[in-house]
Every structure is written in C-alpha cells, then in structure tokens.
Amino acid sequence: MPTRLATTIKSLLRRAAPGFTGGAGPAPAASRRLWWWTLLALLCLPVLAPVLSVVLLSFFPDGEDGIWHHLYSTVLGGYIFNTVALMAGVGVGVFCIGAGTAWLVTMYSFPGRAVFEWCLLLPLAVPAYLMAYCFTDLLEFSGPVQVFLRGIFGWSSARDYWFPDIRTLPGAVAVMSLVLYPYVYLMARLGFLELSSNLLESARTLGYGAAGAFYKVALPLARPAIAVGIALVCMETLNDYGTVDHFAVATLSRGVFDVWLNMGSLGGAAQLSSAMLVFAVLLVAVERAARRRRRYDQDHHRFKPLTRQPLRGGRAFLATAACALPVAAGFVLPGALLLHYAVGYWDSSRAGRFLEFAANSILLSTLAALTAVLFALFIAYARRLCRNPTSNALASLTAGGYALPGAMLAIGVLIPLSWLDNRVDAWAEANLGIDTGLLLSGTLAALVLAFVARFLAVASGAVEASLTRITPNMEHAARSMGYPPLKVLRKFHLPAIRGGLWAGLLLVFVDGMKELPMTLLLRPFNFETLSTFVYQYASSELLEECAAGGLLILAAGLIPVILLSRALTTGARGGRRVAREPVVVEYI
C-alpha cells in the first residue's frame, strides 16, 4: 500500500512539476523555478504563520489606551538600553570565548586539546535559567564563595565588604555568554577546519605571526560561520526571559510580559514583540552582509589539511587554562552543584517518573529536530535554486521565530492552529455531522510545529553555512550533466553537507531539551518533560528539589554534544573529500 501511494504521489508530482522525480528529462528552467518557489512558500507558511500572527495582533490594540505613552515616558528607554547592552555584551563574550577556543584547539596542540575539542561544547546542554539559578546560589551572600571569603577575612555581615552582585546586567552577560558560546565555538571551528594550511603558510611567508594569520586570514575566511553563530546567540539573548527575570534585568522581553499580564494588553505586548523582530531583522541583515562579501577562492585541488603547531611551557599552560575555564564555569560547576543538591534531596519515589519525563523530552526534541532540519534543507536549497529577492526575504523571515519570547511565539502558534481547528470542526459538523473537536491544538503535533517555528533559524544556520561552501561552479558542473535538482541534492549536496545537517539536528535537539515556555503553554494534558518538571520547582527558587531533573537535562545533552563533536570533524573531512575530488566525477 505505501509503495502504491508513493508511486501515485510520484506520478502526480511528475505531471505537476517535471524534474522533481528525475524521470522527465530537463524541464524549462522557468517552470522548474516556479516549482521550487512554490515549495519554498509552502514550507515557510507554517513557520511564518505564528510570527505573522504576533505581528497581526499588534494591529489590534486592546486593554487600556496610552500604553505606549506610558512606556515611552517611563521604562521603554531602559528596556531598549538593557536589551542592546545585553546583546552587545553577550555577543562580544561569546565571540571571545567561542572563536578564541576554536582557534586554539584547531591550530595548536597542548595538554588536553583532544578532550577540550568536544568538552568545549558541553555548556550547550545547560539551560540558561538553570545556570542563572546555580550561579546565584554559588555567589550570593550565603553561597560557598562568600562564606569562604568571610571565613578568611573575618567579615560578619554583608555591610562589612563589597562583593559584586550577580543579579545584575553584567551578571546576566556573564551567565549567558557561558552557556551560549558553544554556538560560536561550533561554527568557528567548522570555519577554521575548512582552512587549507597552504593559506596560513602563505600568511606566514608574508611575515605575519600567529596573531596576524588569525586576524588577516583565518578570521575573514571563517567570518560567515562565526557571524551565523553570533547572530543565533544574539537572538537567543533577545528572546530570553528566565535569566533576565531571575537577574532582575528589565529587557524588552520582560516588558512584553508586563504589558500583557499586568496591564492586560496582549495587543500592546504584540507591538513590543514586533519591535523585537526589528532587532532580529537587523541581526539577520548584518549576518548576511558578513556572508555576502566572502569569496570562495580557496584552491580546493591543493587543499592541505592543517597541521597543529605544538605549544610548550607557559604558552601550553595558558592555552589549557583558556579552554578549561569556560568548561569549568559553564558545565562542571553547575553540574557539581546540581549533583550535590540531588544527592542531598534524593527522593526515590520520583525516580520512576524521571524516566517518563526524559522519554517525553527526547521524543519531542527528536521529532522537532528532524522536522526542523528537513524544513531547513529544502528551504535553503529552494532558495538557492530560485535566487530571487522574494524567496530570499521569505527564507530570512523564518528566523523571526527565534527572536520572539517563547510564550509570545506560543500565542502566535495558538492563533492559526486553533482557528484552523475550529474551522474544520464547524465544517465537519455542518457537512458530516461529526464533532472533530480540536485536531491539532493541544497535541504533540502542535508542539513540534511550535518548535520548528522557533528553531528553524538554528537548523537553517547550520545547513546554510555548509551549503555556502559548495561553490556555484561545482553545482553548475553537476547540473550540466542533466541531473534534476532533487538528484543533485541527494547525490551531490547531501554527502557534502552531512556535517551541517548533523550539526543542525543536534543543535535543535539540544535546544529542544532545554525549551520551556512553549512546552509549558502548548503541551497536551499530563505531558511532563524534564524542563517543565524542573521549572515548577526552580520557579519557586527550590533548586534543591529539582536538581536531579536538572542533572538529567545535562546528561541528556551530553550524548548529542559528543555526537556533534564527532560529526564536526568527520563532516569537515567529508567536505574536504568533496572539495578535492568533486563527487560529480563519479557519476559521469
């Protein structure tokens, strides 16, 4: 039955769009392009609908009038300043940590390098809000650090000495940089691994030192990859609510919830959210600009893998320390604290349920990751084939979901889905006499859709970054053989961008494991994931009670992170293989 169905679909498609299934010979370029454009639009629709719903909401202000006047004359300036400062701070932070450590582990050999290569990704598994809670516990007055200092210096009260307050803007910058830098590390490493050592040797012969080679050669060449990483981080910073709320930093996302819940104006909240989208559009524009000016003029035929320079003595020590610090602060420390609490507050009655929560988390994240990467792949490829401004704009807009606060995007998902469900129900009742109820709202499918709307930017970032490394020349070569686009994609692109696909899958998976606000609001009845379980306690500042659940989130993140690291190295190797011996040759 399934095979017959597939044949039917295939023949239908062949009629509708010659070229899709490969059997119909070369079709006119224009109609093929139209086909891909339609596919692109269809894929973008469910992803854009939630974002557009939020924008649309903002045209229907409800609640009291004059909210903007009130915001403008009181807190709006502060919101914007804090938001921009936070994004700038975190952006610089993740660049320094992420690109710096990526450069070290790619170019040099020093004690522990092989371990750091994958360890540096570990903080990816830690949800930012959990990190915020952990750091507060560690650094506050009654935390171990200050207790230790008081013990040494004999202070007794908080008024006897000054200690930096973690619950501030700089505190938020530090915490968010520590959990978000792996995005940049990952992307920068992808970029650096692509470098041929010929280029760096040339830089050396031209008289540049190690620093010169980094700034003048490596950084510009890896720029697109790093730009993608930083843009993702900035959007993640923009949408964050949990961390800034805990640290009492009044950003735009906090404003959104205040306007919505305290002032009772969802429309006003949507307006504020739309303003946040402007930031996102700017970020995407900057990122694209950074990518556009790049040329692909590495000579792939003479690609020579990098040879790592050994470091000795003080330099080796510094390199080890520079890599160890982010891992220690971003993973080991929160992990150890959670372990400590989990042991102290272990309640064996919950152990059985943890398995269920973990299974739910993994199921949800896996479905979301697969769907998001599939969407990202086809959107990126369709856009490549269409090459026109509308398709570019459409594809860029899909990143918007990543910049909105999660709960707001969840509302954006609710609107079109429940509209559709209620329409279907009304139709079925009128014509068929069946009460369908809500078919999609409140199901796992709705949640997966919401995750795709949110994390498509992550998947696209990874897929596109690797897709851009395939030069148009290589593609033309394949196409001139008369292969239809889908076959080119399968035989030629897929093997070459395998690394990027894996990176996208695993990133969305890990992000999904950490996701909270959308899961909370959109989930089906009795559907508890690890993060919703942890949240009910953490939100009451009862970190001890939920430490075991928090540890499981970290542990569940470990496996994909290790896979990610492996995919990163093999993916890059695969990329090189393609570069040296274009796969096309095999098909001639």
Next chain:
Amino acid sequence: MNAKKLCLALGVFLLPLHAGAAAGEEVNVYSHRQPFLVQPLFDVFTEQTGVKVNTVFARKGLVERLKREGANSPADVILTVDISRLAESAEAGVTQAVRSRKLRRNIPRAYRDPRRHWFGLTTRGRIIAASKERVQPGEITRYEDLALPKWRGRVCTRSGKHIYMVALTASITAHHGRDGARQWLAGLKNNLARKPQGNDRAQVKAIRDGVCDVAVINTYYMGKMLSDPRQVSWAESVFMIFPNQDGRGVHVNVSGMAMTRSAPNRANALRLMEFLSGAVAQQIYAEQNHEYPVKKSTPLSGLVSSWGEFKSDELALARIAELRGEASKLADEVGYDN
C-alpha cells in the same frame, strides 16, 4: 523520506489524539498552580470519585489558550494563584457561572464572585517580616510605615511588577488614591536596600544575611521555610508583623478556581470544584502549603494557628483586580525595579 517512514511519523503525531479520546470519566484542568502543590489534592479526588484529573500547568497564557480554543476547548476548570488571573479569565469571557449550594456554603461571600464565575480556595496575608536582632517589636505596624524615611536602606521586596506586589500596590491605591499610592511606592522604593529581586523567601534570607531589616512577604512562605531544614534559620531570624491591625487590616489575596465556558465534562468539573472547597481538600491546603483555607471550620496547620488571629482588609478582591493595571504603571513611574 519514504512513504513508510511518513506513515510512521504521522502515527506518532496523532497518537495523543487517540490517547485522549479513549479515556473514561475525567476532568481537565488548566492550572497556574504548580503540580507539586495540587497533585496531592487531585490524587485524593480520584481515589474518592474514580474521576481522572488531567492537567496542564503553565505560569502564564492559559487564559489566552482558553480564549483561542473557544467552544472546542477540552479544559473544564482553571486554577489560579491570585485574584488578578481569576478576574482576567472572567473578563475574557472564558468562564461560566456556577450554581452550587455546596460552594456557597463552603466559601464565604468575600471570597467568591458575586456573578458566581470565580471562587476563592485559600487566602494568604501579605505581611511584614522584621529582623529579630535589628528591629524592635512595635517599631513598624503599618504598610504605610514602610515608606517612612526612618527605614532608608533597610527594606527588601521582590519585583514591583510581580502579581503579589502589584496587588498590594492596588490595595494601597484603593485606600489612598492614585497619588497617595504613588507617594507611598516612591517612598518604599527610596528605602530599598537593594534592587528588587528573588521571591518572598529570598527577602527573608536577605534579612538573615544582614542585607536589610524588614521585608514584605506572603504568610505561607514562613510556613514553608520553617518546614525546610535548610531554611529554618532564615525564618527564625525574623518575626512576623500583621500590618494595619488598628485600621483596615492585612491585605489578603486568594488562590482560586473557575469553570470554563466550554467545559465538556461539566458534571465532573462541578464535583472537582466542590471537592476542592470541601473539608478534606481544604485541610490538605492548610497542612501542606500553610495557607488559610476559605472554609471556616477547617483547622489551620499547627504552625499557622500559632500565628494567631488577625484582622484582614475587607476591600473587595474584584477592586484589587480592577486596579492592577494602574498599580503596575505606578511601579514603572517610580522606577521601582531600576
């Protein structure tokens, strides 16, 4: 992806639909209260009636979800942590009036909606906690005192935007007018020892740590801290002041419930609501979360009854809900959270 995989994926997506459709006697709850607080109540309910309770917990947005799902929403009952959310759901038109003699008997008039759309389940007072070491009994007796210059740099509270603080500001607005409330909030802001942060528990901890001398907290937090070995020392560093006993009394708020307009399992929803207001459930609320049960005859937890009787403000809760937007704006105007 081939057709077989596609079918499999589709099956996984649609699985929850069937799981939901096959169940027997049940009632569906959207809850703003954490599962660990309400689950024990639901367990007893299921044991007594055989009716299964399905829940979704979220901090925010459930009213919006109800609104969007409309007449087809599967939810029967909504549980909230304060009066504002109750009023919000009633205003949004997603609740229905409930006629029940049991509810009327169990819940005093002050704690239910005159239009019978929402019902209070527990009450809590917003009180002042003061350092046993640095504050003399009788030194502070009213909310208004918190704004006196004498307390400069000695007060801690949570964010002025949090629903509990917003409700307190709304009650001050109701009693002193907008200008009076603004003056009070500005005075309080001036007296803060640090930028507002953390929950009520964290304020008491700050007193223990010497950061500040007085704080504003909900009553049940004291009970919770005293029953947690790690937090006993925080609670023991303060004494409780039930403010304005010579005047209007303590500002109180309720946690409560409402039946949704669409409620597909109406009969079971009513059973659950009556159960929650009944003796057994009220006792669990009192014992477990150290709240004040609304049902008069329910014994308080030993700890809570040791705090003694107090006079509470009789201002209509609906009025507090009405003024919440204004109160939230006041917090912006005085830059409370800056």
